[in-house]
Amino acid sequence: MNTNQTQPCRAPARTLRSAVAVAIALAAQAAAGQQTAGEIEEIVVTAQKRPEGVQEVPIAISAFSADSLDRALIWGSQDLQFSVPNTMLVGNDRFTIRGIGNNAISSTADNGVASFINGSAIGWVPQNEFYDLDRIEVMRGPQGTLYGRNTTGGAINVVTARPQDDLGGNLYLEAGNYNTMRWRGALNLPVSDNIKQRFAGYILQRDGYTENVYKHTDIDDRDQWSVRSSTLLTFGDSTEADLVLQYYKENSSRVREAKRLCKPNPALGCSPEELGYDNPVASATLFSTLFNFTSPAARPGPFPIGDFYKNAPNPRDLRKVAADTDPYYSADQFFGTLDISHKFGSYTFESVTAFADGETEANIDYDNSALPFRFTAPATYYRKRDTTVTTDRLLTTDSFTASGSTWTQEFRLLSSYGGKFDFIAGAFGLWSDGESAYEIWHPSIEFFMKQRNRPQEAWHFSVQTPEAKTDAWALFGETYYRFTDATTLTVGARYTDEEKSIRTRTVLPIFTPTIPDYATGERSWGQWTGKIALDHLADLGVTDSTLFYGSLSSGYKGGGLNPGNSDSPDFKPETLNALEIGMKNTLLDRSMQANFAAFYYDYADLQLAQRISGTAITTNADATVWGLEAELAWAPTDRWLFELNLAYLSTEIGDFVTVDSANPAQSLTKTTPVVPVNLDGNELPYSPPFSVKFALQYTQPLATTGWDAMFRLDTYYQDQYYAREFNTPNDTIDSWSVTDLQVRFMEPGEQFSIQLYVKNLTDEDNITNSIVEGAEVGRYRNVRILDPMTWGAALEFRF
16 A cells, blocks of 8 residues: 555565575475475366366366365465465455456446355355365356356355265364464264265354554454254265255454545545545545534534544554444354256266355444544434434444345256267256345434434435345356367357346435435346367376366356436446466476466456445446466475465556546535546556465474474465556555465374464565545545464364
8 A cells, every 4th residue: 555654565575585595495405305206186176067187177277175275274265365376355255366356336236256155156255264175166267158147257166075984073273362262173974874964163263453442442353153064865876965054153343444544635635645544634524514513503413613533543553443433243144055966877967956045234433533523512313223322422333234045056967978079068047135235324414414304214324225136047058079088179158147126225315305215227138158168188298297278268247237327227247258378287297286377358348336426336348358377386205395376467447437436526415526537548456467376385204203294384475456446546555475384293194283373474464455435534545454463373183
């Protein structure tokens, strides 16, 4: 982040250079040793809806087994982003891959990277930790044929562990700083020859990473847990059913953004060019303008004359805030998946049914301040929904609530002829229904409206969406023709039809003389996506195997609705046409994998949000994207493992004129003229041009004890990027790095292990994104920060 006051990322390049230097020295030592060569694990994935080794799949895919997740300390979505090229987690709840994610604002907008649970398109809660998994598959690039809508950027498939034949399980117990306590465990029960059962769960509790110096509390803590049941039923040799049920619960002080940054500007509240640890100029905020605090005759309620931000504390530390309201976050999610497969002759029929239901609520201090400002007398008003206070202080709340449910059903027929030709054909259906509300409770609005005898519903700002529905269906298929045993042509197509409807309204009490009626909208779209690819398994002599591939493919992300806007009642679907070439190499007696990919995207109808006159609408633009990726892993001996990911990304928005909500001419008033901005040539948000991940791992036998000690270093660095498509100085997110270190002691068979770890070893205060708040509070930036240095010790029992 471009600011004179924020703490810079402390020497990420130096950290990376040191790690690489150590790696080179250790590699030379390993090569001179007498240990036998190691072997890189090849993970079996279902990226093409059938089991295949990851090195055999002609797709850019990062796959992680349970063991590889464990050794790289990938405990959740935040950790996953560090190990996948050109991938970022935005706002802790959505992924961007190769610059493609979700830049829209609408209850009917979708993410550009779809998430799957056991192949089902019901999504998963990114805040939920990973536990008891079989693997994670991250497919980069459009997956429009087999995975369907909303995969323009890619698809992430989380596959839970299946029940096994033997009695067994594991228990993981961890304690760390910030009073962290983490329990994970699984129990496998073979009930009979035909029934196998597995139970798993986790509990996470820890103190907050941020201190609220005003209330003397820690915020952004965690109190969450989850349980899962997996049941595998077999009916003879040809039929099986796999039922997975999971529940997740959280009650935490999780924050959406952790810190307010502002450099005062007398005309705007906060400067659009600089950031600091100051307060907005109150006279430049919309609340001050509307309620004219300097004019007693126009003042609503018991407001005194004065600057309500004056002397409000804002600690000069990214890990400290001063707010009179602590955040609150709650989440409940239940999901179930039922996968039934039946083999007959040269065919396999699969039915995948899934259901998800959940709700969330997030409340924060709207002005992110503990204001010294006082009313002339105590007043009674709503501090938040269903809660009133009587006080002379100005207390505010920003509240977001959402709930919804989704059903999906997919049928697939796969052939296994064993000759030159095979196919997969299927049908898919989705039914989703949800509701949401965003509310701002500010006493100035309530006093103003009471003074004018307005109904209680007009006492706060709200965007109410009691109904948002999506119904979709699709038919799809891929054919595979083998010219030879080494060369395969893939041709696939999918037709998607979807219908979205919404009922919503925005209550802007200051500007609307009456409470508006709900606006409704309904729209349907149909779209073809397809793929043609050629792959060739080459015999180069110098490698164990080399797979060359090239593909032309397309992706599709559903359109959406801007109800109540007569100029732009809806926005178009996104489409992406992608050219990709790559190679996957296994060499040095399977001790090394070296995979490379290059891609070019023609990105049409990119969905971009615009904030104009207090409302948000989404419209469409165009962009081009291209990049390079490399994933390398090498086990020169059975003791050493080296991993290296490199990524380069170039993004460019086409000719597109819009309005910047942080621009000096913008405010919530509908009479203020707007200044157009052309985004032509700008970079897409959350698209760092360069990133690198490096890891080294060494295992040392401990004398005659039979135990092994495993030492591992993971370090990740990425270039600066922009948090918004406007690419202003305040949109710049500085480059940052994260380094993790661990040592693990394992007894023979790894039935018992002791682990010591440090994550974010250099304790960087890494800003990852920023949000521009509205003119009513001074256009300051709220920023999100990665976790600080954490350390701990863990015991794991396997039986």
